Amino acid sequence: xxxxxxxxxxxxxxxxxxxxxxxxxxxxxxxxxxxxxxxxxxxxxxxxxxxxxxxxxxxxxxxxxxxxxxxxxxxxxxxxxxxxxxxxxxxxxxxxxxxxxxxxxxxxxxxxxxxxxxxxxxxxxxxxxxxxxxxxxxxxxxxxxxxxxxxxxxxxxxxxxxxxxxxxxxxxxxxxxxxxxxxxxxxxxxxxxxxxxxxxxxxxxxxxxxxxxxxxxxxxxxxxxxxxxxxxxxxxxxxxxxxxxxxxxxxxxxxxxxxxxxxxxxxxxxxxxxxxxxxxxxxxxxx
Amino acid sequence: xxxxxxxxxxxxxxxxxxxxxxxxxxxxxxxxxxxxxxxxxxxxxxxxxxxxxxxxxxxxxxxxxxxxxxxxxxxxxxxxxxxxxxxxxxxxxxxxxxxxxxxxxxxxxxxxxxxxxxxxxxxxxxxxxxxxxxxxxxxxxxxxxxxxxxxxxxxxxxxxxxxxxxxxxxxxxxxxxxxxxxxxxxxxxxxxxxxxxxxxxxxxxxxxxxxxxxxxxxxxxxxxxxxxxxxxxxxxxxxxxxxxxxxxxxxxxxxxxxxxxxxxxxxxxxxxxxxxxxxxxxxxxxxxxxxxxxxxxxxxxxxxxxxxxxxxxxxxxxxxxxxxxxxxxxxxxxxxxxxxxxxxxxxxxxxxxxxxxxxxxxxxxxxxxxxxxxxxxxxxxxxxxxxxxxxxxxxxxxxxxxxxxx
Numbered sequence: 001x002x003x004x005x006x007x008x009x010x011x012x013x014x015x016x017x018x019x020x021x022x023x024x025x026x027x028x029x030x031x032x033x034x035x036x037x038x039x040x041x042x043x044x045x046x047x048x049x050x051x052x053x054x055x056x057x058x059x060x061x062x063x064x065x066x067x068x069x070x071x072x073x074x075x076x077x078x079x080x081x082x083x084x085x086x087x088x089x090x091x092x093x094x095x096x097x098x099x100x101x102x103x104x105x106x107x108x109x110x111x112x113x114x115x116x117x118x119x120x121x122x123x124x125x126x127x128x129x130x131x132x133x134x135x136x137x138x139x140x141x142x143x144x145x146x147x148x149x150x151x152x153x154x155x156x157x158x159x160x161x162x163x164x165x166x167x168x169x170x171x172x173x174x175x176x177x178x179x180x181x182x183x184x185x186x187x188x189x190x191x192x193x194x195x196x197x198x199x200x201x202x203x204x205x206x207x208x209x210x211x212x213x214x215x216x217x218x219x220x221x222x223x224x225x226x227x228x229x230x231x232x233x234x235x236x237x238x239x240x241x242x243x244x245x246x247x248x249x250x251x252x253x254x255x256x257x258x259x260x261x262x263x264x265x266x267x268x269x270x271x272x273x274x275x276x277x278x279x280x281x282x283x284x285x286x287x
Numbered sequence: 288x289x290x291x292x293x294x295x296x297x298x299x300x301x302x303x304x305x306x307x308x309x310x311x312x313x314x315x316x317x318x319x320x321x322x323x324x325x326x327x328x329x330x331x332x333x334x335x336x337x338x339x340x341x342x343x344x345x346x347x348x349x350x351x352x353x354x355x356x357x358x359x360x361x362x363x364x365x366x367x368x369x370x371x372x373x374x375x376x377x378x379x380x381x382x383x384x385x386x387x388x389x390x391x392x393x394x395x396x397x398x399x400x401x402x403x404x405x406x407x408x409x410x411x412x413x414x415x416x417x418x419x420x421x422x423x424x425x426x427x428x429x430x431x432x433x434x435x436x437x438x439x440x441x442x443x444x445x446x447x448x449x450x451x452x453x454x455x456x457x458x459x460x461x462x463x464x465x466x467x468x469x470x471x472x473x474x475x476x477x478x479x480x481x482x483x484x485x486x487x488x489x490x491x492x493x494x495x496x497x498x499x500x501x502x503x504x505x506x507x508x509x510x511x512x513x514x515x516x517x518x519x520x521x522x523x524x525x526x527x528x529x530x531x532x533x534x535x536x537x538x539x540x541x542x543x544x545x546x547x548x549x550x551x552x553x554x555x556x557x558x559x560x561x562x563x564x565x566x567x568x569x570x571x572x573x574x575x576x577x578x579x580x581x582x583x584x585x586x587x588x589x590x591x592x593x594x595x596x597x598x599x600x601x602x603x604x605x606x607x608x609x610x611x612x613x614x615x616x617x618x619x620x621x622x623x624x625x626x627x628x629x630x631x632x633x634x635x636x637x638x639x640x641x642x643x644x645x646x647x648x649x650x651x652x653x654x655x656x657x658x659x660x661x662x663x664x665x666x667x668x669x670x671x672x673x674x675x676x677x678x679x680x681x682x683x684x685x686x687x688x689x690x691x692x693x
Contacts, residue, residue, distance in 0.1 A: 137534075207527075213330075257492060
């Protein structure tokens with residue numbers, strides 16, 4: 001039962017990592033570079049949600065603000081920077097994304113200050129199932145995460161723009177000759193990736209505290225999950241995020257709390273040694 | 288490609304000239320003693336950092352108003368540690384190499400002080416910190432005896448925690464520590480003092496920073512059924528831990544250092560969650576005239592009472608002690624100044640409370656500066672022993688019930 005509780009703790013943690021990894025993997029699959037600004041998009045989403053929550057007192061409004069504001073800021077980053085660098089190397093884009101990350105963090109630091117802020121949500125006692133305790137807040141956050149995931153996958157697999165995005169991810173040149181306009185696809189991509197990061201940021205903010213640096217600190221686990229899941233695979237990112245969260249928590253009785261973080265990386269190394277394309281990744285020819 | 292490389296080198300050259308030129312100009316300035324104010328303006332020390340820096344500047348103004356030290360004006364160069372060792376090292380390098388400061392004052396967290404002390408040692412200049420890690424007392428950190436600590440060591444905090452737990456009648460304490468020199472220093476100090484009293488710990492957990500949840504850590508500690516949890520923690524992680532503990536519904540008492548269980552914690556989690564938490568912090572030397580002068584300066588600079596920032600009282604004292612030592616050494620030779628620090632602040636000698644008073648009394652003989660933060664008697668390691676205030680959080684207020692002396 002002790003392990004069941006650890007499993008629950010890990011699932012909640014994994015959902016946040018999974019959403020952040022999903023944002024990274026979407027950008028990587030279609031725009032083809034690791035977006036280091038994802039963490040700061042999360043921070044931006046958390047502050048947007050925080051401001052809306054303070055103004056209206058409603059978490060739903062906060063979530064809406066996070067989705068819209070982060071989608072817009074992500075699109076702006078694309079229009080102002082990434083579009084102009086589209087033909088450059090991956091390194092140029094990566095460095096540009098680090099620059100955007102610094103920029104967002106600095107602006108947030110000036111606008112909101114560096115001291116920690118919290119969502120003033122009422123704390124409630126957990127539901128007890130057998131000896132497993134689950135808090136209502138975690139259930140709500142899990143529902144939000146699952147709804148966000150369902151929406152993203154619906155967009156990707158059920159709508160024309162989603163089909164086009166997957167086509168571009170699959171083979172950009174073939175997509176272009178088939179009459180898919182990359183511009184529309186890219187706008188949809190950045191809106192979607194930003195909104196997902198915004199939701200992840202709001203969830204993390206509600207669970208923990210909000211500071212201008214807090215999203216940046218989540219970047220490493222999120223990248224790990226994106227790589228472990230197979231870069232460019234949305235399903236893989238989410239599954240790997242959950243896996244990392246669960247493995248870290250369930251391992252603590254054996255390796256302790258200090259080394260649980262290292263364990264995530266050991267698992268990633270082991271998977272990549274056996275299966276270099278990641279859990280759900282596809283083999284890709286040399287480009 | 289050649290073209291861009293040439294441009295690149297040109298840019299670097301221009302940048303070097305920009306950075307280098309003013310330092311050459313400044314290095315020629317005579318009649319000043321330059322001090323680096325290296326405080327945690329951003330990051331987890333941000334509730335304290337800007338007040339600390341303002342008090343270094345205010346104290347320097349007080350010194351300059353009294354005619355400076357050894358005929359020299361004190362000049363302050365401010366930098367931000369971001370409460371991060373990496374950023375602090377860069378800032379300290381800049382202060383030492385570019386600004387040519389002769390002392391660095393005001394480092395806050397232990398990780399930062401431990402990272403900066405090798406640089407100040409290499410430059411043979413004084414470092415005055417407000418950190419708790421026991422390692423700062425010994426070589427290699429304090430191999431040259433140039434480092435002074437104005438805060439109680441974590442070890443002393445741990446001893447105070449043990450006194451409090453005994454006084455409050457706790458029988459089954461557990462510990463939770465943030466994994467750094469300070470956090471583990473607190474709980475280890477507690478363990479040693481507690482076991483020396485013939486008691487036992489029921490559980491101890493060391494946890495990592497920046498985790499989205501600490502539920503598993505809490506689960507392990509609470510499974511041992513403690514009656515009190517003693518922490519070595521900071522504000523951010525404590526906020527998360529307290530919320531998750533409250534949701535677990537298991538009753539237990541908490542004893543925490545004051546930098547974690549602060550009014551900011553009450554604001555973050557609400558008064559219900561932290562009701563009854565015992566917050567322990569070194570108390571300023573509140574009845575001394577030096578404290579009154581500090582309090583006035585702090586209110587003027589920040590609009591807040593001096594009590595809201597114990598570290599600002601420490602940085603206020605740093606400038607006073609250093610300036611008095613410069614005056615006593617009658618020059619800027621670092622070895623001579625360093626030799627005078629204990630002489631102007633430890634007992635035997637006329638008790639003084641302000642810089643002007645001390646400067647005057649130095650003409651007649653030995654002085655003993657009594658600071659705003661504590662009586663400032665440095666032991667052989669450069670450590671001081673303040674008293675500890677024991678605050679109970681009641682209805683969202685931190686009420687001081689009693690003071691513990693160790």
